[in-house]
Amino acid sequence: MSDPRTPAHAPAHHQLGGHHQHGHQQHAHPVEDDAALAEVLDLDAEVLADHLAAIIYWLPLDAEPRHVLDLGAGTGAGTFALLHRFPTARVTAVDASPGHLLRLREKAHALGLADRVATVQADLDADRWPELGTPDLVWASASMHHMADPGRALRRIRDLLAPHGLFALVELAGFPRFLPADAPADRPGLEERCHAATDHLHAAHVPHRGADWGPLLTAAGLTVTGERTVTVDIAATEHPSVGRYALAGLRRIRTAAAQYLDPADLAALDRLTDADGPGSIALRPDLAARTERQVWAARR
Ligand SMILES: C[S@@+](CC[C@H](N)C(=O)[O-])C[C@H]1O[C@@H](n2cnc3c(N)ncnc32)[C@H](O)[C@@H]1O
16 A cells, blocks of 8 residues: 655554653654554455465465564554464564554454564664564565665665565555546546646655565565565455445545646545445445555565
């Protein structure tokens, strides 16, 4: 998942059942923006759960990892999928957002997994990373493109990894699409125009989104041992959360794109994102979540 936003936050460690803080300070971050993103991340995890599980099963691991590091963990999509796949592993979830990590900890408690998860609030763009141990598996999904200097982050990951360890990088070129290209009937191509309207924001804030990460991994001293592309195309009839995912996703795009859109496009977008209206995207028979994930597995 990716979106136009200003990354943020102040670092702190939080071991479930007891925590300590350490600290350098980062940029300001609006809480409501965090909450809206958290909703989209949760829905993304729900809708793409089978694809995420398939990616984790595919990872070319020599042995079951004991310590997993989830970098830019968000609300825990990867963390919980990894805990499920590796029932004896502990996961350290790192993120800059205190709101996302709070949500992750609440989920861990609710699932009875609190003793297997530690959260660390930290800005991965900072000059120093906190102590993160020697993980057997480092997982970074849709987070590396947020780094100000991805090469530096990848070199740090190389240095952190256990000698036999694996780095799993999951990235994406853009936000999912929910409508056919010729929809809606009164404003065909609306969704693409919304994305085009925010292209300059992505170019400014997340210029590495959609990068070819293979050469970047190699330049950081890692050896790519596997690579695959996972295509996602889930019709609303196949998954009960696609409608809510589309509503939350398009509302978020509206926030960023509204000021750049033609008034007729904005009005059409408002009809689609009105959950209770007759034009709600959630009611459309042609609704589907379509996206791609690129995955790289790399070793030291
Ligand atoms: C698109 S979300 C992906 C979250 C999660 N990995 C997933 O797949 O659902 C990107 C995450 O990276 C985090 N992030 C962005 N910049 C960061 C930074 N400099 N330091 C730490 N985390 C950061 C954000 O707070 C957000 O949770």
